[in-house]
Amino acid sequence: MVGRLHAPTPLPSRPALVLLKDITKRFPGVVANDRVTFELRPGEVHALLGENGAGKTTLMNILYGLYRPDSGEIWVKGRRADIRSPRDAIRWGIGMVHQHFKLVLPHTVAENVALGLAGTPFWAPARAVAQKIRELSQRYGLPVDPDRRVWELSAGEQQRVEILKALIRGAEVLILDEPTSVLTPQEAQELFKVLSRMKEDGHGIIFISHKLDEVLSVADRITVMRRGRVVGTVLAQETNKTELARMMVGREVVFRLTKSTCQPGEAALRVQDLYARNDRGLWALKGVSFHVCRGEILGIAGVAGNGQRELVEVLTGLRRAERGKILLLGREVTNRSPRLLSDLGCAHVPEERIRMGIVPALPVEENLILKRHHRPPFCWRGLLRPRAIRSFAHRAVEEYAILTPSLRTPAKLLSGGNIQRLILARELSGRPAVVIAAHPTYGLDVGATEQIRQLLLRQREEGAAVLLVSEDLEEILELSDRIAVMFRGEIMGIVSAGEASLEEIGLMMAGERRSPVRSEGT
Amino acid sequence: MRRLGPFVLEPRLSPSRAAVLGVSLGAVVFALLLAAAVFYGYGRNPWQAYAQIGRGVFGSWPSFSEVLRRAIPLILCGVGLTLAFRAQFWNIGAEGQLLAGAVAATGVALFLPVPEGWRLPLMFLCGFLAGGLWAVIPALLRVKLAVNDVISTLMLNYVMAYIVEWLVHGPWKGPTMRGFAYTDRFPLTAQLGWLPGTRVHWVTLALGVVLALGVAFLLARTRLGYEIRVAGQNPEAARYAGINFTAVFALVMLLSGGLAGLAGVGEVAGIHRMLRSPSHISMGYGYTAIIVAWLARGNPLVAVFTALFFGLLFAAGDHMRIALGLPFQIVGVFQGLIFFCLIGFEILLSWRVGLARKGRAWSGQIGS
Numbered sequence: 001m002v003g004r005l006h007a008p009t010p011l012p013s014r015p016a017l018v019l020l021k022d023i024t025k026r027f028p029g030v031v032a033n034d035r036v037t038f039e040l041r042p043g044e045v046h047a048l049l050g051e052n053g054a055g056k057t058t059l060m061n062i063l064y065g066l067y068r069p070d071s072g073e074i075w076v077k078g079r080r081a082d083i084r085s086p087r088d089a090i091r092w093g094i095g096m097v098h099q100h101f102k103l104v105l106p107h108t109v110a111e112n113v114a115l116g117l118a119g120t121p122f123w124a125p126a127r128a129v130a131q132k133i134r135e136l137s138q139r140y141g142l143p144v145d146p147d148r149r150v151w152e153l154s155a156g157e158q159q160r161v162e163i164l165k166a167l168i169r170g171a172e173v174l175i176l177d178e179p180t181s182v183l184t185p186q187e188a189q190e191l192f193k194v195l196s197r198m199k200e201d202g203h204g205i206i207f208i209s210h211k212l213d214e215v216l217s218v219a220d221r222i223t224v225m226r227r228g229r230v231v232g233t234v235l236a237q238e239t240n241k242t243e244l245a246r247m248m249v250g251r252e253v254v255f256r257l258t259k260s261t262c263q264p265g266e267a268a269l270r271v272q273d274l275y276a277r278n279d280r281g282l283w284a285l286k287g288v289s290f291h292v293c294r295g296e297i298l299g300i301a302g303v304a305g306n307g308q309r310e311l312v313e314v315l316t317g318l319r320r321a322e323r324g325k326i327l328l329l330g331r332e333v334t335n336r337s338p339r340l341l342s343d344l345g346c347a348h349v350p351e352e353r354i355r356m357g358i359v360p361a362l363p364v365e366e367n368l369i370l371k372r373h374h375r376p377p378f379c380w381r382g383l384l385r386p387r388a389i390r391s392f393a394h395r396a397v398e399e400y401a402i403l404t405p406s407l408r409t410p411a412k413l414l415s416g417g418n419i420q421r422l423i424l425a426r427e428l429s430g431r432p433a434v435v436i437a438a439h440p441t442y443g444l445d446v447g448a449t450e451q452i453r454q455l456l457l458r459q460r461e462e463g464a465a466v467l468l469v470s471e472d473l474e475e476i477l478e479l480s481d482r483i484a485v486m487f488r489g490e491i492m493g494i495v496s497a498g499e500a501s502l503e504e505i506g507l508m509m510a511g512e513r514r515s516p517v518r519s520e521g522t
Numbered sequence: 523m524r525r526l527g528p529f530v531l532e533p534r535l536s537p538s539r540a541a542v543l544g545v546s547l548g549a550v551v552f553a554l555l556l557a558a559a560v561f562y563g564y565g566r567n568p569w570q571a572y573a574q575i576g577r578g579v580f581g582s583w584p585s586f587s588e589v590l591r592r593a594i595p596l597i598l599c600g601v602g603l604t605l606a607f608r609a610q611f612w613n614i615g616a617e618g619q620l621l622a623g624a625v626a627a628t629g630v631a632l633f634l635p636v637p638e639g640w641r642l643p644l645m646f647l648c649g650f651l652a653g654g655l656w657a658v659i660p661a662l663l664r665v666k667l668a669v670n671d672v673i674s675t676l677m678l679n680y681v682m683a684y685i686v687e688w689l690v691h692g693p694w695k696g697p698t699m700r701g702f703a704y705t706d707r708f709p710l711t712a713q714l715g716w717l718p719g720t721r722v723h724w725v726t727l728a729l730g731v732v733l734a735l736g737v738a739f740l741l742a743r744t745r746l747g748y749e750i751r752v753a754g755q756n757p758e759a760a761r762y763a764g765i766n767f768t769a770v771f772a773l774v775m776l777l778s779g780g781l782a783g784l785a786g787v788g789e790v791a792g793i794h795r796m797l798r799s800p801s802h803i804s805m806g807y808g809y810t811a812i813i814v815a816w817l818a819r820g821n822p823l824v825a826v827f828t829a830l831f832f833g834l835l836f837a838a839g840d841h842m843r844i845a846l847g848l849p850f851q852i853v854g855v856f857q858g859l860i861f862f863c864l865i866g867f868e869i870l871l872s873w874r875v876g877l878a879r880k881g882r883a884w885s886g887q888i889g890s
Binding site: 356384410412 | 758
């Protein structure tokens with residue numbers, strides 16, 4: 001089905017809440033927005049859909065006054081708006097909830113809301129707004145206690161605070177940047193309910209996302225962007241996933257990866273009753289047990305910040321385990337060095353690929369030998385062997401299709417997808433027995449994502465045990481053979497992918513324990 | 523993109539070699555122009571003064587050799603510092619490490635009963651170890667206790683300076699020196715020879731050049747050098763790759779301080795032939811070497827040339843004092859101006875500057 005590529009023009013009687021007209025914004029080397037036109041009507045949820053780098057966030061930052069467009073006009077409620085800063089944007093009734101919240105963690109909810117709010121009294125401003133917070137949270141179903149400190153709140157509650165902040169400032173237009181990335185499926189449903197209540201009050205909501213399913217369920221209209229341009233605007237009722245994906249990527253996308261049936265071998269990685277603390281000294285892992293077999297992918301699902309990062313760090317030797325045991329190929333490796341673990345065949349695709357996975361200033365070829373630089377053939381009696389390094393790099397670049405001008409190019413000049421391919425080339429070329437992959441496709445475009453997933457599946461077929469940590473439930477469901485769900489440092493249950501329902505996983509992500517408890521592991 | 527007055531700044535991802543060279547030279551020239559104002563302040567025509575200094579320094583071999591003599595400790599310290607800076611270890615302590623080397627060399631020269639043929643080699647060895655071990659202290663403090671390296675290396679300079687003062691006023695005060703705060707003169711077998719007609723102790727000079735080559739090789743072609751570069755460029759990645767920080771930083775500082783220690787050996791065995799007040803032995807070579815290494819941008823081979831440039835400045839200072847009657851401290855002013863301009867010009871490496879065209883829309887404050 002082909003959707004209408006241009007929505008009907010707004011009725012003249014009721015001007016659009018927001019009209020962005022021919023917005024162009026250039027950054028060095030790229031046109032982030034190329035003559036983009038976007039319209040938001042009162043009482044609608046208008047989704048802005050596109051891959052990372054399509055220009056969605058840039059467009060919204062222009063509307064919110066964080067960037068100035070090179071050309072183009074902004075109209076709000078039929079009047080030309082000159083928005084030079086977020087302060088101006090708020091004055092025009094525009095509020096934004098960023099992907100990364102802008103809250104003062106040690107302060108209370110009320111204090112955060114009062115911060116910078118015009119018209120609050122000088123003394124005890126928080127007390128004055130507390131009443132208003134209660135009112136609004138009742139009206140829209142945003143339960144939050146004004147006296148709680150923000151750091152005590154879950155990500156979902158913090159998001160509510162951000163929404164309340166915008167509402168109290170009189171926002172009629174609410175921009176939500178990837179709002180569900182920090183939520184459980186149930187919390188996302190709650191959010192959608194809030195949005196529909198706001199809609200009824202005549203608010204307009206711009207919903208930025210790259211997830212097709214949720215866009216289809218929450219939005220009234222959907223505008224798809226690709227490479228800085230608007231591909232088209234369609235009504236949610238008149239379109240479907242396939243069409244949206246085609247608009248987003250510019251070609252047909254296959255949604256199902258071909259995956260052979262799982263034939264698990266012996267357990268390559270075994271974790272028993274693991275305890276560890278986070279950076280603040282609090283317990284991040286509380287008795288985690290599981291195992292991963294050769295030839296299978298174990299997915300770890302969960303909302304961010306429930307101990308996944310600490311788990312990966314403990315398993316790769318970067319964080320101390322306070323209690324418990326880790327067995328790699330039957331050998332105990334608890335609290336051994338990262339080098340020993342990597343030498344024993346444990347590959348690690350780190351969460352923060354630029355901060356940890358590469359040395360940005362060093363050339364591609366030297367990044368490709370990191371972790372194996374101390375062993376033959378790359379090193380002999382303390383001397384590096386440039387010829388061996390170069391020939392290995394040549395092969396890796398070819399095999400993993402890393403696009404780089406040369407082997408001497410600094411790794412930081414590569415695109416995100418190519419950096420990730422570089423890391424995978426390095427980690428997988430040693431034929432590891434265990435692969436620990438943390439958020440391997442985060443922030444990558446659809447093409448690169450597909451390739452990376454294929455690579456992980458190939459590892460599984462070649463007999464590696466793969467531990468996949470991801471916040472992207474779709475990814476977990478698509479790749480995993482079994483799924484473990486983490487909540488507050490514990491595993492709520494492990495289900496096999498075939499029998500897992502999204503609802504059950506969602507409940508576990510919210511802290512519901514599956515019975516029988518911890519049937520797996522020991 | 524950022525706008526600054528009438529200029530537009532565009533980020534530069536990786537500056538080319540030519541840009542680095544151009545910006546560095548530009549900074550030095552700019553500093554010399556600023557320094558011209560100082561000459562004005564003293565009522566002298568700066569261009570004539572520069573010409574006079576030029577004639578004085580390059581006029582004859584003996585006076586030019588002073589450039590080399592001054593450059594020797596700068597080469598050794600500077601090369602050592604490039605190594606530390608590549609590991610992102612801010613070694614401000616070359617001055618103290620140099621003095622530590624001088625103390626060890628003096629001990630061997632005056633008090634150690636060894637065969638005379640062994641004395642000089644042993645002085646170099648002990649000087650290297652003394653400077654190196656003195657520098658390992660802040661390395662361990664940083665790795666084990668997260669003590670700031672800038673502070674600890676800087677403070678250890680004062681500690682070592684006072685140790686030297688104590689030695690020359692106290693236990694090592696030379697009986698033959700009629701009350702001066704000197705040690706006794708070194709025996710002939712503990713003195714370094716000079717190139718004829720100069721005071722260039724060529725052994726140390728040769729050592730400096732050879733070690734510069736050695737450090738360049740170490741950085742580019744050895745496993746340790748690779749680990750130093752990784753640890754310096756991205757400590758998180760180094761941790762991830764299982765690089766042993768304690769070993770890497772201890773070795774880096776052993777070498778870095780050791781090279782400064784060798785410079786100290788050269789100064790006492792090649793120039794003074796005794797241990798005396800720290801301000802006489804070093805004249806701030808350890809601090810100047812920071813600028814030497816900075817200007818060389820962490821490249822040990824380039825550091826040899828930047829050291830020569832600063833040797834030239836020191837020699838020029840001699841001429842300014844003698845021929846122009848200016849205080850010697852003016853060398854410090856010159857160095858300060860050069861360092862200041864280098865840091866100030868740094869922005870040109872990460873940003874390309876152009877003139878803003880008229881009528882162009884203002885493009886916001888936050889570039890990304």
